[in-house]
Amino acid sequence: MVRIKICGLTSKESAWAAVEAGADAVGFVFASGRRRVSPDHVREIIRSIPPYVTTTGVFVDADLNELNHIAEYCQLDVLQLHGNESPEYCKLAVRPIVKTLHIHGEEHDLIGEMNKYKPGARAILLDTYVAGESGGTGKAFPWEHVKELHLNASIILAGGLHSGNVASAILQTNPFAVDVSSGVETNGVKDSFKMEAFVRAVRECHVAQRFLI
Numbered sequence: 001m002v003r004i005k006i007c008g009l010t011s012k013e014s015a016w017a018a019v020e021a022g023a024d025a026v027g028f029v030f031a032s033g034r035r036r037v038s039p040d041h042v043r044e045i046i047r048s049i050p051p052y053v054t055t056t057g058v059f060v061d062a063d064l065n066e067l068n069h070i071a072e073y074c075q076l077d078v079l080q081l082h083g084n085e086s087p088e089y090c091k092l093a094v095r096p097i098v099k100t101l102h103i104h105g106e107e108h109d110l111i112g113e114m115n116k117y118k119p120g121a122r123a124i125l126l127d128t129y130v131a132g133e134s135g136g137t138g139k140a141f142p143w144e145h146v147k148e149l150h151l152n153a154s155i156i157l158a159g160g161l162h163s164g165n166v167a168s169a170i171l172q173t174n175p176f177a178v179d180v181s182s183g184v185e186t187n188g189v190k191d192s193f194k195m196e197a198f199v200r201a202v203r204e205c206h207v208a209q210r211f212l213i
């Protein structure tokens, strides 16, 4: 089954809407940008979230002590790193790491890059490279490029996904999980109907995949 993470939640209401839509994981952005939330606010939201939903903090080149402090303070389950964090940095984090690699479109050694992070990161998130941005751009990269690499690590596919394209993305890349933010928003705010439609599209795709085997 393809797992689903809904990222960039900024309120208790939107976090609950993501959980009720059926998300396996929810994400909170601590990096600068319009979705940034404070540790105090996230701690409060996470206290209201039921068990068995994975809580994730998104960071960009945070100071390691600060990263670990926020992880403990907010009781985050997973840390998702979108900057230039090194493999050594990942090994020193107090929670499992998801390391993001940004796809330019003509990667020469994506597998080599992924292998560098293997001991320190539990999974690799592939997101679209957009100059001057770290994530949450709503832009997709060419998935056929990833398909050709026959990736077999724990891949989380992100970047420009929405209910209308996620099935095609899954069929082309066979990821462990998908991650969405912009594609479940309306005018920059999380939209519960779009979250439900996204989860439905992923679940239906999984059923269709099973019948294909």
Ligand SMILES: O=C(O)c1ccccc1NCC(=O)[C@H](O)[C@H](O)COP(=O)(O)O
Binding pocket: 007, 008, 029, 031, 032, 033, 034, 035, 036, 058, 059, 060, 082, 127, 134, 135, 136, 137, 138, 139, 158, 159, 160, 161, 179, 180, 181, 182, 183
């Ligand atoms: O969302 C942000 O503002 C953000 C800022 C800095 C680093 C990462 C950020 N978001 C990460 C995500 O929301 C997703 O993991 C991923 O980038 C997919 O986003 P989208 O293309 O909007 O679905």
